[in-house]
Amino acid sequence: MNSPQTPHLTHEQFCDLILAGSPHPLSSDFATLEQHLCACPSCSEELTRLSRSLTLFREASSGFAQQQLAEIRAHRTEAVLPAPHTLARPLYWASAAVLALAVLAPFGLQHGSARTPAPDAAAITTSSHTQESDEALLEEIDQDISASVPSSMRPLVDPVASTTATSAGNTAATSQKTAEN
Amino acid sequence: MTSQVLVNEGISALREASVTEPVATPFDDLESVVATYEQRVFRFMLVSLRDRDAAQSLTQDTFLRAWMARSSFRGDCAIFTWLMRIAVNLIRDHTRTNRFRFWKRADANSVDVSEVAQHIPHLESSLESRMIANEQMAIVWESVAALSNRQRDIFLLRFVEDLNLSEIAAITNLPISTVKSHLYRALAILRARHTASILPDKKTKEAV
Numbered sequence: 354m355n356s357p358q359t360p361h362l363t364h365e366q367f368c369d370l371i372l373a374g375s376p377h378p379l380s381s382d383f384a385t386l387e388q389h390l391c392a393c394p395s396c397s398e399e400l401t402r403l404s405r406s407l408t409l410f411r412e413a414s415s416g417f418a419q420q421q422l423a424e425i426r427a428h429r430t431e432a433v434l435p436a437p438h439t440l441a442r443p444l445y446w447a448s449a450a451v452l453a454l455a456v457l458a459p460f461g462l463q464h465g466s467a468r469t470p471a472p473d474a475a476a477i478t479t480s481s482h483t484q485e486s487d488e489a490l491l492e493e494i495d496q497d498i499s500a501s502v503p504s505s506m507r508p509l510v511d512p513v514a515s516t517t518a519t520s521a522g523n524t525a526a527t528s529q530k531t532a533e534n
Numbered sequence: 535m536t537s538q539v540l541v542n543e544g545i546s547a548l549r550e551a552s553v554t555e556p557v558a559t560p561f562d563d564l565e566s567v568v569a570t571y572e573q574r575v576f577r578f579m580l581v582s583l584r585d586r587d588a589a590q591s592l593t594q595d596t597f598l599r600a601w602m603a604r605s606s607f608r609g610d611c612a613i614f615t616w617l618m619r620i621a622v623n624l625i626r627d628h629t630r631t632n633r634f635r636f637w638k639r640a641d642a643n644s645v646d647v648s649e650v651a652q653h654i655p656h657l658e659s660s661l662e663s664r665m666i667a668n669e670q671m672a673i674v675w676e677s678v679a680a681l682s683n684r685q686r687d688i689f690l691l692r693f694v695e696d697l698n699l700s701e702i703a704a705i706t707n708l709p710i711s712t713v714k715s716h717l718y719r720a721l722a723i724l725r726a727r728h729t730a731s732i733l734p735d736k737k738t739k740e741a742v
Binding site for chain 2: 368409411412413
């Protein structure tokens with residue numbers, strides 16, 4: 354019920370009117386709510402505005418979804434059916450293909466039996482070289498993969514050792530230069 | 535004694551029959567089920583996820599799952615209710631994944647509100663009324679994005695799919711009172727945004 358302290362509808366009452374379902378336990382019956390709406394332009398205006406927004410939302414969503422689904426269905430049809438021009442005269446194309454095969458097949462067979470191409474020695478050598486280098490590359494990759502630490506990360510495994518080694522190398526180089534001088 | 539034997543034989547025969555011959559369900563004719571309900575399931579998915587590809591994929595999944603689980607359909611609810619129950623669960627699973635969160639952040643496939651606003655039926659010819667309609671629709675669109683997953687499901691089932699509270703309760707497996715509470719909260723967010731959009735207009739008018 355609309356209490357004197359709250360001149361407007363409560364949120365629950367407002368929602369009940371929008372949902373048009375059974376009133377909330379804290380709400381009052383619809384007749385009283387509608388009476389209030391007639392007397393209160395503020396609540397009435399808000400209810401009209403909100404209901405209209407929801408209707409627009411529903412209509413726009415439905416229209417949008419319908420359009421999107423129509424596009425999807427059109428794509429599906431395009432994917433399933435072949436292009437229309439190939440469908441135009443399928444019998445014509447099939448018979449043409451059969452004729453062409455019947456004419457060309459004897460020539461092809463004769464040509465194949467007359468000249469069996471001899472394997473080219475240079476091509477065989479090149480292909481065997483390529484195969485060897487491919488195998489070597491694959492082995493290298495296998496080693497890299499099976500290694501616990503990748504080769505590029507090895508210096509990071511023991512930075513002290515590598516630093517020491519580097520500094521030792523530098524010292525040796527310096528002493529060599531001094532000796533040369 | 536004889537009657538007991540006959541009853542036992544009858545029961546075993548029925549059992550055998552139920553094992554060998556599965557009960558016919560409406561989902562056996564999947565093509566007609568898809569033709570009837572695809573539009574609505576896809577709409578719910580699209581408005582909920584706002585991603586056409588994901589909506590399409592999950593719509594297909596909905597029908598696939600329905601067909602795979604067709605033996606468990608007892609006919610105690612409507613076909614659409616059953617489909618929407620699957621759809622809601624699929625959306626929930628989908629939105630839980632990290633991949634969805636990433637794409638939502640990346641905003642790659644998301645539907646823009648202006649695309650949706652193009653589908654508002656403009657019965658009025660005046661430009662002002664069209665702009666107001668677009669603005670009102672946009673407020674709801676943005677408010678829906680601000681809802682929790684559960685609130686959004688329930689809000690869309692009520693205001694887009696136009697289902698009543700008991701149907702929504704059956705789909706979401708929640709009591710009607712809980713469904714109502716979610717709707718009240720969702721509408722509170724919507725009202726707050728509406729009021730916020732009206733106030734600047736009023737202030738401008740007062741200033742003029």
